[in-house]
Amino acid sequence: MSVPIAPGRWPFLGHTPALLRQRFAFTDTLPRHGEIVRLYLGPAPVYFVASPRLTHEVLVNEGPKFRKGAMFDKFRPFVGNGLVLSNGDFHLRQRRLMQPAFHRDRLAAYAEIMRRAATDLSDSWRAGEVRKIDEDMQSLAVTIVGEALFSTELGKAAITEARRSIYVIIQQGMIRALSPKFVEKLPVPGNRRFDEAITRMQGIVIEVIRDWRRAGTDRGDLLSTLLLAGMTDEQARDEVLTLLTGGIETTALALGWTFHELGRRPDVEARVHAEVDEVLGGRPVTIEDIPRLTYVRQVVDEVLRQYPLWMLMRRTLTEVDLGGVRLPAGAEVIVSPHALHHDPKSFADPDRFDPGRWAPDRVDAVPKGAFVPFGAGNRQCIGNRFAQNEIVITVATLAARWKLVPVAGRPVRIKFTSAAYPDSLPMTVVPR
Template sequence: MDRETDRPRTVPTAPGGLPLVGHLPALVRGRVSFLQELRGRGEIVRIRLGRHPTYVVNSPELLHRMFTVRADSFGKGRFFENMRPYMGNGVATSEGDFHHRQRRLMAPAFHRVRLESYVALMRREAERMTSRWRPDHPIRLDHQLHHLTTVVVARALFSTSLTDRTATRIVLATDAFVRGVAWRVLAPDALERLPTPANRRFLAERALLQEIIRDLVADRMRTPGDDGDLMAALLSAREEGTDRGMTAEQLHDEVLTLLLAGSETAAGTMSWLFHELGRHPTVERRLRAELDEVLAGRPVTAADLPRLVYTRRVVEETLRRHHVNWILTRRTLHGVRLGRYWLPADAEVLYSITAQHRDPTLFPDPLRFDPDRWETAPPKHAFTPFATGPHKCLGAHFVMTEMVVVVATVVAAWRLRPTPDPVRPVATMVLRPNALPMVPERIASS
């Protein structure tokens, strides 16, 4: 068995690289399927994206080491660096000591006890969404879920100081901004500087979203507002030993980060979840039976969440089968040993949680949607929907709570039938459905 004291091995190179462009065409063409194919070529495999060597980490154990005991040897990498000019230096894109400081300042805002108070907000927004549905009239559920998740994060941040008009402006600007950022993260740098109509629209939407956030942050810095919202926690956060809080610029970047990350992940995951329920009526019936038993016709509360065991399994299986973060990066800060391999300094490292969650050696029959697989624990380090270690998603519990509450609220009262339109994955910044038209059907009260 290899030990880290043994002589390091050379990382194998994947076949099929082309002159000049390397494996970039294969990645662009295949996206997740290309990354899944690489998993059979070793714990770490070397590819070239253009002229740049890139190391793809496939082993769950090595990823865990990269996230935890070797975390200080890795920076965020190209994916996050490309987002920084657009998203600012928030906790998702910042690095080093500044990242650790921001994370410590923000952590109390996401304490589990505090987040339980947002269950009513999550349920209320889900009820507002479904109140606009008309039985047997098709809806674009993916659009409506993005609206819902954006408003939930915005109202959790700004509580009663956020008007309906401002919430709608945030939703529209955020949606356009996310689509524009996705293209810029993946496209060659030179293309974003061209004076095209699409680039001009993106810059205008970015300016509008930044203006809205700056106005909201400035208003809350002048007036205390609601002590129970996330913004109050961020404003009151102080660095131990210096009593320094966040500047207006830091607050702006963190609010923008929370709006984008909090809406996109939850909306994409729930879109896939309702798609799977439409394809698996047996799962839907079992889910509704649990809701009938636990809730008995009343609205879901924080106290109900521990009893919604099957509901949570449906969410977890969706996070496994359809994890939206299909490609993420790190970069070595110096030469580093990872398992039995040596990675040179300034090496780009790529990994795919989506591909890992679909690995048949970790999850038998991985493309089958089966919530019952969660009756037993998965292999160690195999299921990492929110990463782990010092870069674990701060909003993991918020997002999980939101998805369980929204699913419980919708499924208890509505059945969503799929339409004949094909639903296929689109891999941009996240892996989302191309569209999710569904037909709502009200459940008769028992």
């Protein structure tokens, strides 16, 4: 189906709050028009894939016929050719080199970093204080990914810089990716903050890499895995920046929204607390506990469904037959996790927060391609298990000791960029 959009009205352009809200509203209505909807970005057609079935084709069955699309091209000059942005044989090579960093034994070591960081955060809270939970979760996510990447004193400086710069890079970078080319040349504060932040991050990462080269020893961190695999300084820098940007936003947002939803739903919160108490029995959480925290994982999956990325882009490498529609080589294709996760054909009453959707007797009813919080196929996020473990371990650690109560008269609103951010998330810390 073709839905022509006048160039001046295309809702991807611009980034005022009102237009950002329109993006979600616009893409979420497209499945009503068919499985593939042709849009126009000015004179150029863009194909919106609006069904789980064809999403699975694009991301999995026909995945090798696609590469990353136009939105990702605009990131490459700034964050390099890391795993999220690279294509073809180079992407496959890099993924294979990085895979050992996410094997089970390494995940167990990272789980200890996660538990320790979450415990330190828990210990810093005081009964009755109001915390900015969104900021706490952002800081926690930076700490966890940073400590998994870097284990030296200089690495601590890189983590400090990441706290300062990484969210500027993520949010201002998305604005650039969704705006016309000329916008990045404008002398406006957002552009200046982005340019300064990416320069600082690139500089400190290269400094840490050169420090590692001088020592030349396996320190058991992610950076050691990359360099011992034979990556050049530039390749390792790009992958580190990719892991920092890709490994922080999703988990920080998921954690913030999890505590928001628990605060709104005492029934869900009570089940989480009961399960944590039963499984842990007052001891620290370990990676072996994660499979037993079944309801916590249901809550996490529902948060990932409710608050996902807005969209992914792909470009056809060759002509592709997709659902009977012939897409030419070079066609730009959009998949919207947000639209898929809120499609009532896949999820009844999709705006309702319901962890029961992910109960063992219901989860198999979710169609393939309907739930893609980390992508799918050969481009699925390499750190998806890392992220899921991080969220569950943090929730279990904090919920074992605290209740987080919404602040009366402080409604939480959503700011939209690449994903759904809370405008603020104040919550009162109450001992259990």
